Amino acid sequence: MTFLQLENIKKQFGELGVIKGVDISASKGEFVVFVGPSGCGKSTLLRMIAGLEDVSSGKVLIDEKDVTYEEPAKREVSMVFQSYALYPHMSVFDNMAFGLRMAKLSEEEIKRRVGDAARILQIEPLLERKPRALSGGQRQRVAIGRSIVRNPKIFLFDEPLSNLDAELRSQMRVEIAKLHRNLGATMVYVTHDQVEAMTLADRIVVLRAGLVEQIGSPTELYDRPANTFVAGFIGSPKMNFLAAKVEGADATSLRLSHPAFQGQSLVLSHPRSNTLRPGDIVTVGLRPEHIRIGTGHSMLNLTLDFAENLGGSTQVYARTPAEQVTIVVNGRPDVTQGETISADIDHAHIYLFTADGKAL
Incomplete structure (x- = not known):
């Protein structure tokens, strides 16, 4: 059942169109992540769901109720911001209880709700502390707890981990995933970090310039990107793109040339290749983990620029005559800056796009 529905949502700031007609739905209990540069x-889209931004046109429905013009307090949503926004003079308990007291709930009910949220977030020993005595991760837990106590229909997260260091971000991703599993609540999460999107989401909405580029599960977006923008945004390191020329095409196969192919042709079995003609330019997409060095088979001829030793793996940065290429290699290959290296391509994982970026 659709629990959250955005229908042709648009947002104008004067003459500037920021959201240009967006349709998104989420089921009850689903974790949806909005991602994009x-x-x-x-x-802005998240704030329109919360009621913090007016909708220029379109509809916002929550639990089948049209809330497009409802006040934020009446939407039964709760929002966690990038800034913790805790009251510094109040204890953790009082920070979490503040909204409930404003709603005039009984102290007994407030104590029960705060206690339940603190137990879920494992912050019970912190309830008497002031925010200044908390770490960044603990403060974010309190901010999330302040949302939980309201028993909202939907949780909204606006880049909640951006202020944390790398280790804390990783820990908090796990905590938020566990929280979603334990509460079974509908969550909408905004981030520019595709790693957060891939690890947290049931479905990802990829946005660019106010439009939806693609919606799907993390696996769908990674394996079957709709265009080069999604292919380059989802995955770390990002996908490599090579501009290749069609040498031959028939109903079932495609033959491509590129200066880095060492005089060989890249032959692909491709049922849609009959839409292409010799001389056409296509974009070949190669994920860094699908290029292999030192296999004894060579398809690519590259010049090494730099190698990053990451311990168990190495990121190799190289170039063709026209493009940069990133390769992820297990272990520590013996390579030297400036040398010419040969690499092979995993033919089971080659992506193909038109010259204007659409997936073939």
Whole structure:
């Protein structure tokens, strides 16, 4: 059952269109992540769900009720911001209880709700502390707890981990995933970090310039990106793109050339290759983990720029005559800056796009 529905949502700031007609739905209990580069409109979209931004046109429905013009307090949503926004003079308990007291709940009910949230978030020993005595991760837990006590229909997260260091971010991703599993609540999460999107989401909404580029599970977006933008945004390190020329095409196969192919042709079995003609330019997509060095088979001829030793793996940065190429290698290959290296391509994992970026 659709629990959250956005129907042709648009947002104008004067003559500037920020959200340009977005349709998104979420089921009850689903974890949906909005992801995209800065300025794509993901936070604006979240704020329109919360009622913190007016909708220029379109509808917002929560639990089958049209809340497009409802006040934020009447939408039964709760939002966790990038900034913790805790009251510094109040204890953790009082910070979490503040909204409930404003709603005039009984102290007994407030104590029960705060206690339940503190137990879920494992912050019971912190209830008497002031925010200044908490770490960044603990403060974010309190901010999340302040949302939990309201028993909202939907949790909204606006880049809640951006202020944390790398280790804390990783820990908090796990905590938020566990929280979703324990509460079974509908959650909408905004981030520019595709790692957060991949690890947390049931479904990802990829946004660019106020429009939806693709919606799907993390696996769907990783394995079957709709275009080069999604292919380059989902995955770390990002996908490599090579501009290749069609040498031959028939109903079932495609033959491509590129200066880095060492005089060989890349032959692909491709049922849609009959839409292409010799001389056409296509984009070949190769994920860094699908390029292999030192296999004895060579398809790519590359010049090494730099190698990053990450311990168990190495990220190799190289180049063709026209493009940069990133390769992820297990272990520590013996390579030297400036040398020419040969690499092979995993033919089971080759992506193909038109010259204007659409997936073939």
